Amino acid sequence: MDAFETVHAHFRGPIKIALNKDHNSSMNPKENLFVSIGSDSSIFYWSLDSKNKLQYREEICTNDNVSCICWWNKNIYLGQTSRDPITENEQNYVTSVEYGKAIVNGTMTKFSLETCALDCSHDGRYIVAASNDFVIKSIQLDEKSEVLKYDKYCTDDPIVSISVDPTGVYFAAAFSNSNVNIYRLNAEKDVCGQQKLDPLAKFSFSNKQFLSRGDILYSMTWSKNGEFLYLPTDNGVKVITYLSKSNSFVEECKWNSDVNENFNNCCISNKGDKLAVSSIDGTIIVFDTNNGKCISESYKPTTGITSLAWSPLEEQENVLIVCDTDEKTYLHTVKINNISVSPNSNNVVKRKVVVSDDECDVMDCDDEATNFSYDLGKIKSTYALPEDDNIVEESYVPERIIKYKPPKILPPFMVTSTPKTTVGCFLKWNNHGIIKLICDDNESRIEASFHDISIHGEIIIDNTYTNFTMGDISNKAVVLASPRNGKKTPSKLFVKYFSSWDGNSRDWELEFEDSDESIVNISLSDNYIAVATSYKFIRIYTLAGIQLNVFCYNGPLVTMIMNDDVLVVVRYDGGAMFTGEKDEKGNSCMEYSLKMDFHFISTIKCTKTFPVSLTPYSNLQFITFTPDSNIVTMDSKYNFYVFHIESTTWLPIKRGSDLITNNLDSIFPIFVTFSSAYQIRYLYVANGQYPLVTHKSTVQVTTFEFPLIGKSTDRYLLENQILLNKYFPSMKYTLNGTTTTKAGILLRLFALATTTKRLVRATDIAKMADEEKIIQALSNYAAKQNFTILSEKVNEIGKEIIEKKRNEKENKHVRFEDNGWSDDEKITLNTGNINPKSKISTPTIIAVPKRKYPNTPIVNSRNMINHDDSLLEVESDIKKQKKDDSSSQLSTTSEMPEIGRLYSVNPFKKNVDSTPGNSQVFKFI
Numbered sequence: 061m062d063a064f065e066t067v068h069a070h071f072r073g074p075i076k077i078a079l080n081k082d083h084n085s086s087m088n089p090k091e092n093l094f095v096s097i098g099s100d101s102s103i104f105y106w107s108l109d110s111k112n113k114l115q116y117r118e119e120i121c122t123n124d125n126v127s128c129i130c131w132w133n134k135n136i137y138l139g140q141t142s143r144d145p146i147t148e149n150e151q152n153y154v155t156s157v158e159y160g161k162a163i164v165n166g167t168m169t170k171f172s173l174e175t176c177a178l179d180c181s182h183d184g185r186y187i188v189a190a191s192n193d194f195v196i197k198s199i200q201l202d203e204k205s206e207v208l209k210y211d212k213y214c215t216d217d218p219i220v221s222i223s224v225d226p227t228g229v230y231f232a233a234a235f236s237n238s239n240v241n242i243y244r245l246n247a248e249k250d251v252c253g254q255q256k257l258d259p260l261a262k263f264s265f266s267n268k269q270f271l272s273r274g275d276i277l278y279s280m281t282w283s284k285n286g287e288f289l290y291l292p293t294d295n296g297v298k299v300i301t302y303l304s305k306s307n308s309f310v311e312e313c314k315w316n317s318d319v320n321e322n323f324n325n326c327c328i329s330n331k332g333d334k335l336a337v338s339s340i341d342g343t344i345i346v347f348d349t350n351n352g353k354c355i356s357e358s359y360k361p362t363t364g365i366t367s368l369a370w371s372p373l374e375e376q377e378n379v380l381i382v383c384d385t386d387e388k389t390y391l392h393t394v395k396i397n398n399i400s401v402s403p404n405s406n407n408v409v410k411r412k413v414v415v416s417d418d419e420c421d422v423m424d425c426d427d428e429a430t431n432f433s434y435d436l437g438k439i440k441s442t443y444a445l446p447e448d449d450n451i452v453e454e455s456y457v458p459e460r461i462i463k464y465k466p467p468k469i470l471p472p473f474m475v476t477s478t479p480k481t482t483v484g485c486f487l488k489w490n491n492h493g494i495i496k497l498i499c500d501d502n503e504s505r506i507e508a509s510f511h512d513i514s515i516h517g518e519i520i521i522d523n524t525y526t527n528f529t530m531g532d533i534s535n536k537a538v539v540l541a542s543p544r545n546g547k548k549t550p551s552k553l554f555v556k557y558f559s560s561w562d563g564n565s566r567d568w569e570l571e572f573e574d575s576d577e578s579i580v581n582i583s584l585s586d587n588y589i590a591v592a593t594s595y596k597f598i599r600i601y602t603l604a605g606i607q608l609n610v611f612c613y614n615g616p617l618v619t620m621i622m623n624d625d626v627l628v629v630v631r632y633d634g635g636a637m638f639t640g641e642k643d644e645k646g647n648s649c650m651e652y653s654l655k656m657d658f659h660f661i662s663t664i665k666c667t668k669t670f671p672v673s674l675t676p677y678s679n680l681q682f683i684t685f686t687p688d689s690n691i692v693t694m695d696s697k698y699n700f701y702v703f704h705i706e707s708t709t710w711l712p713i714k715r716g717s718d719l720i721t722n723n724l725d726s727i728f729p730i731f732v733t734f735s736s737a738y739q740i741r742y743l744y745v746a747n748g749q750y751p752l753v754t755h756k757s758t759v760q761v762t763t764f765e766f767p768l769i770g771k772s773t774d775r776y777l778l779e780n781q782i783l784l785n786k787y788f789p790s791m792k793y794t795l796n797g798t799t800t801t802k803a804g805i806l807l808r809l810f811a812l813a814t815t816t817k818r819l820v821r822a823t824d825i826a827k828m829a830d831e832e833k834i835i836q837a838l839s840n841y842a843a844k845q846n847f848t849i850l851s852e853k854v855n856e857i858g859k860e861i862i863e864k865k866r867n868e869k870e871n872k873h874v875r876f877e878d879n880g881w882s883d884d885e886k887i888t889l890n891t892g893n894i895n896p897k898s899k900i901s902t903p904t905i906i907a908v909p910k911r912k913y914p915n916t917p918i919v920n921s922r923n924m925i926n927h928d929d930s931l932l933e934v935e936s937d938i939k940k941q942k943k944d945d946s947s948s949q950l951s952t953t954s955e956m957p958e959i960g961r962l963y964s965v966n967p968f969k970k971n972v973d974s975t976p977g978n979s980q981v982f983k984f985i
Contacts, residue, residue, distance in 0.1 A: 066362075066388040067114050070098035074127045074277055074366040075383035081182050082133040089372045092159075094381055095136060096367075096389060097129040103136070103162050106389070108373075114391060119162035123153075127277070127366075128178035130187070134159045135205050137168065137187055139175030154178065154189045156205065168207060169197050177222040179231070186245045188231045190219035196233055198245050207723050211247040213257050220278045227286040230260070230302075234278055238266040240291060240300075242309055261309040265291040265298045266322075276340050276364045276385065278324045283349065284332035288312075292323035292337050297347060315352040317345050329370045329377065336380055336394065338365040344380070346394055355397050362386065467636040467650055472580045472592070472617045474530050475683055476730050478750040485753055487531035487540075490684075491731040491741075495531040495538070496753050497523065506531070508538045516558050526552065532584035535559070537603050539589055544578035551578040553591060557603045568605045583622040588661055590627050592617055598629065600661055609661065618654060623685040625662040630654055630672060630683060639677075649677045656691075656703075673710035675699045687734045688790065694729050700740065702764070704787050711787060713764040714740065722746070730759070736792040736799070737784075738764045764788075778809045782828060803834045810838050819850050826854045835861065 078095045080087065093114075096104045101124050104116045121140065128139035136157040143150050154168040154175055171191035180187045187199040196213040217235040224231045224245070234240045241259035248256045280291050289300040293314070301312040321339035328335050328349070335347045342364050346356035364385040371379040371391070380392045478485045480497065484504070487495040493510040506528060508519040515535050521528075527549075528540040536559040544551040553570040560566045572578065572593075581592040589601040592613065598620075600609040615631040622628070633655040641649040654672035674680060678695035686692055691703040698716030703709075716727050719742075728743040728751050743757045751757045766783050770776055781793050782805055793800045795808075806829055813822035822842070829835050835858035842851040 065113065066390040067116065068386075068388050069104050069116050069118070070096065070100060070102070070387040070389075072099045073383075073385065073387050074098065075387060075389065076127045076129050076277070077367040077369045077381055077383055078129040078131040078136070079369055079372055080131050080133065081180060082184060083182065085133050087133075087159075093372065094369065095129060095131050095159075096383065097125050097127060097138065098387065099125065099127055101125060103138070103157070105160060112376075114389065119160075121157075121162045122164070123155075126174050126176075128154075128175045128189070130178050130180040131159070132180050132182075132184040135165075135184070137178060137180060139178055139189070140164075141174055152191065154187065154199075166206070168199055169210060171195065177219050177233075179222045179224045181224045181228040181245065182226045183228050185228060186224065186231075188222050188224055188245070190222055190233065192218060194218065196222070196243075198231065198243070198247070200246065202723075209724055211257065213243060215241075221280055223280050223282060223289070225282055225286045226284060229286070232280060232282075232289055234265075234280055234291070238293075239264050240280070240289075242289075242300075261300075263291075263298075263300060263309075263311055266293040276324060277366055279326060279367070281326050281328050281335075283328065288349075290326055290328070290335055292326045294322045295320060296323065297326065297335065297337055297352075299352070313352065315347050315354075317347075317354050317358075319343055319345060319358050325365055325368055327369045327380075330372060330374075331377070334370070334396070336368060336370065338368055340364060342384065344368070344382075344392070344394070346396065356394050357397075359392070359394070361390070361392050362388065469616055469632055469652065470618075470679055473619050474532075474581060475619055475621060476728075477530075478728075478753070480529070481752070483752070483754050486751065487529070488533050489730045490533065491733065492535050493533045495533050495540075497528075498753065506540065508533055510535075519556065519558070521554075521556075526554070528552075528554065530579065530582050532582055534584050534586060536586060537584065537589075539582055539584050541579045541582045541591070543580065544572065544576065544594075550575070551593075553579060553582070553589075555589065555601075555603065555605065560604065565604045570605070580617060581620055583620050583627065585622040585624055588622065588625065588627075590620060590622050590661075592620060592629070598627070598659070600627075611659070613657065615655075618680055619683060621683055621685060621691075623689060625660060626689070627659040627661060628683075628691065629657045629659065630680060631657070633671075651677060652679070654680060670703065670708060673701055682729045684729075684731055686732045686738060688788075692732050692740070698727055700729075707787070712767050713738075714762060715765075715767050716742075719744070719762060724748075726750075734790070737794065738788065738791070740764075775809055775812050778805050778812075781805050782809075803829075803831070803837065806834060807837060807841070810841060814842065814845055814847060814850070819847060819853075822847075822850055823853050823857065826857045829857075829861070832858060832862065 075096055075098045078097075080089075080092065091107045093106045093108060096106065096116075101121045103119045103121060103125070105119065106114060106116045109115050121138075123140040123142040126139040126141060130137045136159055138155050138157060140153050140155050141150055142153070152171040152174050154171075155164045156166045156168060157163065158165055168187055169189060171189075171193060172195075173192040175189055176192050177190040178188070184205070185201055187201065188196065189199065190196045194215045194217065196215060196219060197210045198213070199210040200208045202208050213233075215233070215235065217237050217239070219233055220236050221234040222231060223234075229245060230242055231245055232240055232242050240263050242261040242263075243257075243259050278292070280289065282289050287302050289302075289309070291298040291300065296314055296316040298314045299312045300309050302309055319339065321341055321343055323337045323339045325338040326335060333349055334355070335349050336344060337347065338344045342360050342362060344356075344359045344361065344365070345354055347353065348355045361382065362384045365382055366385060367383045369381045371377070371381060373379075376391075378394050378396055380394060381389070382392050383389050474488065476489045477487050480499075482499060484496060484498045487497055487506070489495075491511070492515075493508060496507045496509075498505050498507060502524070504523040504527075506519075506521040506523045508521075508531070510516055510518075510533075512535075519538060521540070526540075526542060527545065528542045530541040530543075532539045536557065538556045538558070540554045540556075542549075542552050551572040555568055557566050557568070576594070577597070578594040579591055580594055583590040587603065588608070589603065591599045591601065593599065596612050596614075596617075597610055598613055599607060601607050613629050613631055615633055618630040618632065620627060620629045631654070632652055634653045636650040636652055638650045654674070655669055656672055658668040658670075660667075672680065672693065674693070674695040675697045678697045678699075680693060681696050682692075682694040684692055686702070690705050692713075693701050693703070694716060695701075698720065699712065700714035700716055702711050702713045704711055716729075719727055724747050726745045726749045728745055728749075730741050730743065733739045733741060739761050740763070741759050741761055743751045744760055745751050745757075764784060766780050768776060768779055768783075777795060781795065782802070785791055785793060785802065793802060793805055795805070806825055809825045810822055813819070813825060822838075826835060826838050829838065835854060839851045839854040839858070842848075842854055
C-alpha cells in the first residue's frame with residue numbers, strides 16, 4: 061500500500077464531503093475541488109496546490125453545523141442548529157450559504173429536530189432534506205434559488221441517507237432498518253387535488269439492520285443517467301433498475317465481492333464506469349459498473365470511513381477523496397486491474413467502431429442477432445478487414461428513454477370548495493354562508509351555517525352513508541350532491557328548501573337510478589338549481605323540484621356559476637397549446653383555451669359565448685358574479701380579472717401575488733361585495749394552498765386596482781381612480797380614504813403635470829374632462845401658473861367637447877348597439893347598476909333654462925405636490941359659480957336667459973346663434 065499524506069482540518073466529526081453538482085459551472089475544479097463539513101461551526105473549502113497536494117481555507121459559521129451538506133454552483137446548503145443562550149431552546153434549519161463564505165443567505169426550511177440527511181438535484185431546482193423527527197421535505201427552488209414550495213413526506217423510521225436522481229425526477233431515502241424508499245421529487249396530485257406522498261417503490265437491501273455505526277454514516281448513489289441505484293450492503297452492492305416502459309423500479313442483481321464485510325458508503329466516478337464502496341471497517345473496493353465485477357484489490361487505508369468521493373479532475377480519474385473517523389482528509393489512489401469484459405455480459409452493450417474505412421459502414425446495416433454476428437474474427441474475415449488497431453471496442457450505457465405522458469385536463473371543480481382531507485373540507489363558502497364536510501374516524505357530517513343567523517340556524521346533516529361531495533348555499537336553500545360510486549351507488553341530489561312556506565316541499569332528493577349518469581357540478585341561485593352531469597347535460601330545477609329544462613354543454617366542463625336566471629358555464633375549448641418554453645419544474649409550458657357560455661333560464665334566448673382570459677400557463681381557480689352582474693375570476697397565479705359585461709372586455713383588476721408575503725403562502729378568494737368600492741373577500745393561507753376546515757380563518761379584504769406601471773409615482777392612485785370609474789360608474793372617487801370627485805382627481809393630475817412641466821401630458825388630462833366647468837378650472841389654473849399656451853390649448857379642448865356633445869345627442873339611445881347584448885339581455889344582466897333588481901332606463905331629454913352642476917368639494921391640498929394657492933382659488937371659483945347657478949334655479953317659472961349671458965363665464969365656447977329656434981339648452985340626465 062502506497063503512503064499518502066493526511067490533513068487534519070476538522071476537530072469534530074463525522075465529516076461529510078460535497079462536490080459541485082452543477083456540471084456546467086465555470087468554476088475551476090482544481091481551485092474549487094470539494095467542500096467538507098463536520099459537527100463543528102466551520103466550513104472547509106478545499107483545493108490543490110502546485111504540487112497537487114490538498115490545501116484548505118476555513119470559514120466560521122455563526123451557528124453549529126450538522127454533518128449534512130450539498131453543493132450546487134454558488135450555493136452551499138447546510139444543516140445547522142442554533143441555541144437560545146437564555147432558554148437553551150434549539151432551532152434546526154437547512155440554510156443557504158454563498159460559496160466561499162459562511163454567512164447565511166436564507167433559510168430553506170425548518171425542522172423540530174436535527175437535520176440528518178441532505179442532497180440536491182443536478183439542475184439545482186430541488187433540495188431534499190430529512191430530519192430526526194422522521195420527516196422528509198422536497199423543496200422546490202426558483203431561478204434565484206428561493207423557495208417556491210415544498211412537499212412533506214412522513215416516515216416511520218429514522219432516515220440515514222438521501223440521494224437525488226440525476227434526472228431530477230426521483231429521490232431515494234434509506235432508513236435505519238436497511239430499507240430504501242423511492243419518491244417523486246414533485247409529488248403528483250390525485251383527482252381531488254391531494255398530493256400523492258406514498259413511495260413509488262420499497263426495497264430491503266440487507267437482512268442486517270443499522271449498517272451505519274456511530275460516526276460511520278450510510279450513503280448510496282445513482283448512475284450518471286439515473287437508470288440504476290446502487291445500494292451498499294453486506295458483502296457487496298445491490299442494484300435497483302428503473303424500467304422506463306412501465307415507469308417502475310425493480311431489484312435487478314447484487315454484485316458480490318470477496319470481502320466478507322458490511323459496506324455502507326459508495327460513490328460513482330465522473331465517467332460513470334467505476335463504483336467505489338467502503339465498509340464499516342474502512343475497506344475500499346471498486347466495481348466496474350458495466351459488468352458488476354470487482355476491478356481492484358481491497359484496501360484499508362486507515363480506520364472507518366465517513367465519506368468518500370472520486371476526484372472531479374480528469375487527470376485524477378483513479379483518485380478518491382476520503383474522510384475517516386479520525387477527522388482526517390486525504391487523497392487515495394486506487395490501483396485498477398485490467399478490465400476484461402465478457403461479450404455476453406447482460407449489463408453492458410457493445411458496439412464496433414470502424415475508423416477511417418468508408419467501405420465497411422455496411423456492417424451497421426445488418427442487425428440480425430446470430431452467432432456469426434457475435435464472432436469478431438468471422439466478421440473480419442468476411443469483410444477482409446486487416447487485424448490492426450483501426451477496430452476498437454466502446455462500451456456505453458444506453459440512454460434513458462423518458463415515456464411520453466399526454467397532457468391531462470383538470471377535473472371539474474366547485475367554486476370556493478377545497479380538496480377533501482382526512483379531517484374534512486369546505487364544500488362552499490360564499491356571501492350567504494359556509495358548508496363544511498367534517499370527518500371524524502369513520503363518520504362524517506355536513507355543517508351548513510349562515511353569515512346572517514336570522515335567516516336560519518345551523519344545519520347539520522349526517523354524511524356517513526350518503527357521501528355528498530358537492531354543495532351550494534343561498535338565503536333560501538341548501539343543495540348537496542354526490543357523484544356515482546361504482547354500479548351500486550347512484551348519483552344523488554338533495555335539496556333542503558328551508559324557506560318554503562309548505563313543510564312538505566322543504567326536503568326532497570333525486571337519484572339517477574338505472575343510469576350511468578353522474579353529477580359533476582351544481583350551482584344555486586334564488587330561484588333555480590343547475591345540475592351538470594357526466595352526459596354533458598345541464599338540468600334546471602326549481603327549488604321545489606320541478607325540472608324546467610335540460611340542455612347540453614360543449615367541451616369538458618371546468619365549473620359553472622348562476623345569478624338569478626343567468627347560468628355561466630366555463631368549459632375547455634380546443635386542445636393543449638405548447639409554446640416550447642419550460643416552467644420552473646422543467647416541464648413544457650402549455651395552455652388550454654377556456655370559454656364561458658351565458659345561458660338564460662327563464663326565456664329561450666341565444667346563448668352568448670366569450671373567451672376566458674387568464675395568465676399564461678395558469679388555470680382557473682375562482683369565478684363569481686359581482687353585485688352588478690360582472691364576472692370576477694382568479695387564476696392559479698393569483699391574478700384577478702373582471703369581465704365587464706357592458707363592454708364584453710376582460711380587465712386586470714388585481715395582482716393577488718402582491719398580497720402574498722411568503723412564497724409558500726397563497727390566497728383563497730370567496731366572494732365579491734360592493735359598498736363605495738368593489739371589495740374582494742379572501743382567506744390568507746399560510747404555508748399551503750387551501751384553508752383547513754379545522755382552523756378558524758379570518759376573512760380579509762382587498763379592492764380593485766389596475767396594474768398600472770409606476771406604482772411608486774404620485775399619479776398612480778389618481779390614474780387608477782379615473783380608470784376604475786370609467787368602467788364602474790357606481791364607484792366613488794376615493795383618495796387616501798377620502799371621498800372626492802372627478803374634478804378633484806383631474807385637478808390633482810393637472811397640477812402634477814404642470815409642476816413637472818409636462819404640458820402635453822396636461823392637455824391629455826384635460827381631454828378626460830366631460831364637463832365645461834372642469835375645463836374652465838383647468839384653463840384658469842394654467843393661466844395662473846403662467847402657462848399661456850397651455851391655457852389656450854385647454855380652451856380649444858373645451859370647444860371640442862361642446863361640439864362633440866352636440867353631435868352625440870342622437871346617439872344617446874344606442875348605448876348597447878355594438879356590444880353583443882340585445883336590450884332584453886342587458887336588462888337581465890343588470891349592467892351598470894349595483895342593485896340586481898333595477899333596470900337600465902333609456903336616457904331622456906329634459907329642457908331646462910340653465911345647466912345644473914353638482915357641488916364640487918374643496919380639494920385637500922395636503923395630498924398635492926403643488927401647494928400654491930392658485931389651485932385652491934380655482935376650486936373656490938367653481939364653488940362660487942355653483943352657488944350663483946343654484947340661486948338662479950330657485951324659480952322654475954322665470955324667463956329664459958339670453959344665450960350670450962348663459963355662456964359668459966366660459967370665454968372659450970363658440971358663439972351661439974341667438975335665433976328663437978336656438979333659445980333652449982338641453983341636458984342629458
